[in-house]
Amino acid sequence: MTKIVFMGTPHFSVPILSMLKEEGYDVVAVVTQPDRPVGRKRVLTPPPVKEEAVRLGIPVIQPERLRTKEEAEEVMALEADLIVTAAFGQILPKELLEQPRLGSVNVHASLLPKYRGGAPIHQAIIDGEKETGVTIMYMVEQLDAGDIIAQRAIPITDEDDTGTMFERLSIVGRDLLKETLPSIIDGTNERVPQREEEATFASNITREQERIDWTRSARDVFNQVRGLHPWPVAYTTFDQERVKVWETALHEMTGDETPGTILAIEDDRIVVQTGEGESIGITVIQPPGKKKMDAEQFIRGNGDKWKKGDRFE
Numbered sequence: 001m002t003k004i005v006f007m008g009t010p011h012f013s014v015p016i017l018s019m020l021k022e023e024g025y026d027v028v029a030v031v032t033q034p035d036r037p038v039g040r041k042r043v044l045t046p047p048p049v050k051e052e053a054v055r056l057g058i059p060v061i062q063p064e065r066l067r068t069k070e071e072a073e074e075v076m077a078l079e080a081d082l083i084v085t086a087a088f089g090q091i092l093p094k095e096l097l098e099q100p101r102l103g104s105v106n107v108h109a110s111l112l113p114k115y116r117g118g119a120p121i122h123q124a125i126i127d128g129e130k131e132t133g134v135t136i137m138y139m140v141e142q143l144d145a146g147d148i149i150a151q152r153a154i155p156i157t158d159e160d161d162t163g164t165m166f167e168r169l170s171i172v173g174r175d176l177l178k179e180t181l182p183s184i185i186d187g188t189n190e191r192v193p194q195r196e197e198e199a200t201f202a203s204n205i206t207r208e209q210e211r212i213d214w215t216r217s218a219r220d221v222f223n224q225v226r227g228l229h230p231w232p233v234a235y236t237t238f239d240q241e242r243v244k245v246w247e248t249a250l251h252e253m254t255g256d257e258t259p260g261t262i263l264a265i266e267d268d269r270i271v272v273q274t275g276e277g278e279s280i281g282i283t284v285i286q287p288p289g290k291k292k293m294d295a296e297q298f299i300r301g302n303g304d305k306w307k308k309g310d311r312f313e
Contacts, residue, residue, distance in 0.1 A: 001025075001026045002025065002026060002081045002082060002102070002185050003026050003028050003078070003079070003080045003081045003082070004020060004025050004026060004027050004028065004080060004081070004082050004083070004084055005027075005028060005029050005030075005031060005075060005078055005080040005082075005083050005084070005100075006020060006027050006029075006030050006031070006049075006058075006083075006084050006085075006086075007030070007031040007032070007083060007084070007085040007086075007088040007092075008030075008032060008049045008085060008086040008087055008088050009032050009033045009047045009048070009049050009087055009088055009089045010047065010048055010049070010087050010089075010166075011048045011166070011170070012086065012087045012109070012166050012169070012170045012173075013048070013049045013086040013087050013088075013170075014048050014049060014052045014170070015170050015171060015173075015174040016084075016086045016107055016170070016173055016174045016177060017030065017049060017052055017053065017056070017058075017086075018052060018056070018174075019174045019177065019178050020084070021056050021058070023178065023181075025181070027056075027058050028058075028059070028078055028080060029058065029059045029060070029061055029075070029078055029080075030049060030050070030053035030058050030059070030060050030061070031060075031061045031062075031063070031066070031075055031088070032047050032049045032050050032053070032060065032061075032062055032088070033047050033062065033088075033089055033090070034062045034063075034064055035047070035050070035062070050062070061074055061075060063075075065090070066090050066092060066093070066096070067090065067091055067092070067093060068093050069093050069095040069096070071093070072092070072093050072095065072096040075096060076095070076096055076099055079099075080099075080100050081100055081101050081102050082100050082101075082102040082103065082104070082105070082184070082185070083096070083097070083100050083103075083104035083105070083139075084104075084105055084106075084107070084177070085104065085105070085106045085107070085139065086106070086107040086173060087107075087109070089118070091143070092104070092139065094141045097139050097140065097141065102184060102185060102187075103138050103139070103184075104138065104139040105136060105137065105138055105139065105149065105184060106136070106137050106138075106139050106144070106146070107134060107135075107136060107173040107176075107177055108120065108134065108135045108136075108137060108144055109121050109132070109133075109134055109165075109166075109169045109173065110124065110132055110133065110134075110135065110202070111131075111132060111133045111135060111151055111153055112135040112137060112144060112148060112151070112194055113144075113145075113194040113195055113196070113198045113199040113200070114198070114199075114200050115132075115200055115201070115202040116143055116144035116145065116199060116200070116201050116202065117143060117144065117201045117202040117203050117204070118202070118203060118204040119202045119203065119204050119205050120132070120202045121162050121165050121166055121169065122162050122202065122205055122227045122228065123202035123227070124156065124165075124202070124227075125156060125160065125161065125162060125165065125223060125226050125227035126209075126223055126224050126226075126227035126228070127223070128219065128220070128223045129156055130155060130156060131153050131154060131155050131156055132153070132154065132156055132165065132169070133151055133152050133153035133154055133169070133172065134151065134152050134169055134172045134173040134176055135148055135150070135151045136148070136149040136150045136151070136173075136176055136177055136180050137149060138191065145194060145196075145199070146194075147191040147192060147193055147194070148190075148191075148192040148193075148194060149180055149184065149189050149190060149191065149192075150176055150179070150180045150189075150190070151176075152172055152175075152176050154168060154169070154172060158222075158226075160226065161226040161227070161229040161230070162226070162227055162228065162229060162230070162231070163229060163230045163231075205228070205232055209228075210228055210232055210233065210234055210235055211234070211235060211236070211237075212224060212225070212234050212235065212236045212245060212312075214236070214259035214260035214272065214273065214274055214275070214312060215259045215274075215275040216274065216275050217274060217275050217276045217278055218250055218251070218274045218275075218276070218278035218279060218280045219250070219278075220274075220275075221248065221274050221280050222248050222249075222250055222280060225245055225246070225247065225248045229246060229247065230246075233245075233246060233286075234246075236260070236312040236313070237312065237313045238306070238310070238312050238313065240313070241288040242288060243285065243286070243287055243288065243312070244285070244286035244292065245282055245284075245285060245286075246284035246285065246286060246292050247282075247283045247284035248280050248281060248282055248283060249269060249280070249281045249283050250280060250281075251269070251271055251278075251279045251280055251281040252279075253271055253279045254277050254278065254279065255273050255277065255279060256277060257273040257309075258273065258311060259273050259274055259275050260272065260273065260311045260312040260313065261273040261309065261310070261311045261312075262306055262307065262308055262309065262310045262311065262312075263279055263308065264308060265299060265306070265307065265308060266281070267296060267299070268281075268283065268294070268295055268296040268299075269281030269282060269283050269295045269296075270282040270285070270295055270299070270306065272312065281295075282295055283295050285298055287302070287305075
């Protein structure tokens with residue numbers, strides 16, 4: 001029986017691991033990130049993939065680093081026939097990738113060669129893409145540059161955010177890998193080289209990318225907020241205090257105020273001037289030191305905090 005080592009970390013990876021077990025594949029070990037402190041109380045918490053592996057009775061390996069042959073020795077000692085990765089979160093050494101006789105494959109949440117890197121779902125939404133998808137690919141030393149085995153596209157709607165797309169693409173990845181694995185194992189799968197000239201990149205989100213630039217169009221701000229929801233969350237500032245903006249809605253009001261200026265306080269939203277004479281409504285907000293709340297709730301309890309003509313920085 002084909003020996004598989006599975007490597008993954010977040011919730012995105014869990015349905016894929018579960019499928020391998022349910023389909024009867026011999027998953028000899030799961031490799032995932034170490035437990036990390038989570039929340040204000042910094043409670044040491046295992047990654048979702050570890051929890052699923054423990055539930056399934058699969059041995060777990062949690063290396064702090066896995067970038068050199070020496071650091072990969074424990075995994076290489078398993079002598080897997082195939083490595084399957086899905087959002088593992090570390091760059092793997094060439095010696096590990098090339099050791100399995102069937103190679104190493106990755107479930108990547110974009111339509112490669114677009115959006116190579118660690119934040120493909122975030123970036124696709126921020127960029128206003130109308131579709132994204134999943135690519136099953138062979139792994140090589142260069143980031144997300146290996147031959148494509150299979151792809152499947154799905155639409156991105158205005159109702160989607162990074163959270164909903166993670167859930168949808170996780171299921172797409174699970175199903176596509178399930179369909180593709182038999183051909184990978186028997187050697188009949190396709191291998192399509194990527195077109196390097198079409199490659200784009202989606203590096204991990206930086207703090208600067210989280211800050212709203214009100215001079216951009218309303219659609220750009222709307223896409224940015226969706227692309228950062230539910231993590232790491234877009235923000236703006238008022239009186240040098242950070243205000244998290246969880247959800248927004250496109251708004252028909254126009255104006256010629258300085259971008260970031262509050263144009264109106266309505267029943268269920270705070271309408272803000274954006275670039276190009278447009279506006280956007282903040283509908284879910286998190287003021288400094290408070291929990292997130294609907295704008296309607298915030299307005300009822302803090303009606304005098306902000307007023308028409310005030311400006312987010």
